[in-house]
Amino acid sequence: MTDEKKLTPRAQDFSAWYNEVVVRAELADYAPVRGCMVVRPYGTALWENCQQSLDRRFKETGHQNALFPLLIPMSFLQKEAQHVEGFAPELAVVTHGGGKELEEPLVVRPTSETVIGYMYAKWIRSYRDLPILINQWGNVVRWEMRTRLFLRTLEFYWQEGHTAHATYEEAQEETIRMLNIYADFATNDAAIPVVTGRKSDAEKFAGADASYSIEAMMGNKWALQAGTSHNLGQNFAKAFNIQYLDRNNELQYCWTTSWGLSTRIIGGIIMVHGDDQGLKFPPKLAPYQVVIIPIWRTEDQKSTVLEAAERLRRELAERFRVILDAREEVTPGWKFNEWELRGVPLRLEIGPRDVEQGTAVLARRDIPGKAGKSVVPVAGLSHAVGELLDLIQANLLAAATAFRDANIHEPKDYQELKEVVADGWAKAYWCGDPACEAKIKDETKATSRNIPLDQGDAGPGSCIVCGRPAKEWAYWARAY
């Protein structure tokens, strides 16, 4: 950062831009332990809005919240072979408690399938107990090598849904239902367009029969897996004896699912919408939707302007999340820049001229400079603000969608795929052979993001790598 006032431009160093904007906007800060972060009040407010949006959808589809313990017996992890293999390298293990070495080490949960499976086995007896639909809001720890604020930290905050069903069909239906809820949240609340699809075997969750994801394109054209939903088949049911008696009095294993979305979505919101000025929050999730900035010169003006500003704040607060920035130690110009950095969708300026004329100035974060400003009468202001926020929300999604679509390519051959994924996404047929997938990863750093459930009207084709017949195409991209 050469100019202390300005962020590193995204085009110059996207990674530096990201780190600077996260810290300077006060979303998060580095904690004393490597790879851990503190989510500051502003970032927490954003996360809480994400939580509310998701929680409402979970409740609407019949889920209940519960809380399971942070510590899990080591042996639980080992009950499911794939699961332990996948998570063993990144476990934090507690070996001592109360000053004594523990008989059995406890792991700090990297995810909760195992404890929840254990409890489900206790709770489920009959088909009448099914389905069981529980969600947990909490934190988990995964000992990652390389960390980045929000995108990958040792500890992160998320929700994990865990359900048990009587049949495969029901479990699969649930898996896809929750995937679609994530897509709906991302698209309509976070204004992030996503592609939904099935993960390849190499990319799927350790212990799942099938994993599905929503994938979003960031401002540097990398992909971000922003939410996952897994059909766990009977893997955990068998490992933990989650069984029920069916109508015929026969003992059956349950079919379980799990699905999660984390604070990583905040990284997505930052990297999809942000620009060189800073953050650009979608109105539906923004901690503050409107910031009011009063402007005055003389003491007389100060009192009348502040009075008018406070009136507007009260009026707007009935419908919107609004903050009045009446600080006197910084100038209005400084505030403009700061709140733009912090991503507030709409700024309301009110000065002596406005008070006299019964007007206010509204400035849109999504349209820079004078072009985004308009003078509006304070009568009916609330209505005007509501309309503008809707417009901004729609505009952010439209801009992100246009950017994404402009950077998804359909390479004709492997050579072209290599070129394409260096700076964008590829749609390409894949025969399903892990060797072909690995070859792409080795040679381009791009991975298969997912195989869309909706393959469009494309019929079968031939694998972009080996040329053999391929039933499906996948998205390929570099990913976080």
Add this chain to the structure above:
RNA sequence: CGGGGCGUAGCGCAGCCCGGUAGCGCGCUUGGUUUGGGACCAAGAAGUCGUCAGUUCAAGUCUGACCGCCCCGACCA
């Protein structure tokens, strides 16, 4: 774990090559003037120079070990 960078005031850095007891910008405090796109003047407060050991009359500076953080890669939500 491999490669790179960095640890000096709250933040960003200079000083280190060539040892002599610490400085700049921003921020902070106080007072005054300012305020429609990152204001200005004046006076202040603030540092065990990452840790430990060594060399030396003397170490931020030289030597060694260690610790930590960030970035790039391999692994991952």
